Amino acid sequence: MVSSLHSIFTSIISTEFMIGILGNGFIILVNFIDWVKIRKIFLVDQILTALAISRICLILVFIMHRVPRAFYPSSYLSSNKCILIGLAGIVASYFSTWLATSLSLFYFLKIANFSNRVFLRLKHRVEMVVLVMLLGTLVFLPFTLAVIGWEKHEIYPCEINMTLSFKRSDFEDFSKVIVFTIEGVIPFLASSSFFFLLIFSLRKHLKNMKLNATGFRDSSVKAHIRAMKCVVSFLLLFAIYFLATVMATFYTVEIENKLMLSLAQAIGCIYPSFHSFILILGNGKLRKASLLLLWKLRCT
Template structure:
């Protein structure tokens, strides 16, 4: 029987995952309906829709993996780790392209490269999305191969062969771990550079606006302040998710087995909160959410009146 803290963290994790999945389903439904109706979608919304789809699958795979671990089906978790790795890498690339898109569209740099990117980025988004799928599929192959080799070596070393156990550790340390970190690091660095550039550009623009038109009630100043705060939260949450995964694969947390569920809560809290930020920062999604909230009481009143009749 799990201890009380474990049950509490399990409940928090499941509530967090279901909340994130509902948020991502909402984003996919709203943007996907518009995509089907208009046969087109703005480039930024296209990235957000694909990102929401991948995050829905990511949370679903995390739920499935943790359920298998909790019911002692750890032997088959390795096979479910392969699609989790693919979805995780895809999520990294989509998040990186979203940061690049915001950086190019919103930043006020006057360099010729930024002007060229502003002109090209919207038309390049479909190719970037297809490229992300291809890159994720290619880069997950060595990771999946390494996981399967480790499983085979570990199954044989469980019979008491210390040499195979040492080989497993050596293989993990010098082949699998650097490969996993490198696969995650490339899109994360792209995200990091784009986000820092955009934060610097917005901060400089905000300071320039305050110098020319000081006043706390200026609507443009308030809009840029909200954008800067959202971007800072975006940066913190995504960086915490990256660092959590790096710590997990390096097995730095000595109490990882005892505090597995607490670690899962910390790992997925960032992307769950960032999904909330995406919903609240998009005018389309905010409007759809308000309409859904307003229509829900009216629908309940209509159903109750029909039942009374």
């Protein structure tokens, strides 16, 4: 029974790996071809391309962590490779999360309509605002890497038969809270704020349309709805990914809990794999390119 469930989870994770690489690779390819043609890449395309690259790196880290551990557990887990791969996964996850958050910020500043003077100044400097946010979040990355690296090297040696029977120190618990807050809670709350502000902006826009007796076939309404779909999909998938990360972090290495780890990995891979297709459908250029590709595949 355990072996069958493990095989099912392995098949699911492998499928998610392939879907994620294809979807994110498509985003990179389309934006690269467009950049070669016009010799210019817009900010939203820059964010989407960087986000797709970080997602592919995150998926590759999952593969590098899972495959050797499954087939060569003794040689892999007794070396420092797991520490390096773990740190690489932290970096990829960090950039993936904050790039997605910056995409939410971009949609908010570009689409929302407020008369506030501060908002208007930010709206006219959207590139600088996004860049400052991304550079500002890099301040926390060295601390996160230091905490995870120390934790893996000193507290969680990579041995397959070791159980977490000891009590965690106060410093360890405090460090984990900070890491999970930086990687999960802060970007989630930021994107949630952008989402609710978009709703408020849309509500205000619809109210103005009603007062001015304007029809509801409006490009701004459509832009609001597309942006909110992208942001809410990120929030839902990221929440699933974050919960899966918590499950994978606090599991005990016992036979029955290896299934819990596989389940957590299968759930966690949904975020970097399937979110790319939501972004493709929410972006006009990528959506047209995907439809053209499907039409060509159908005609062949």
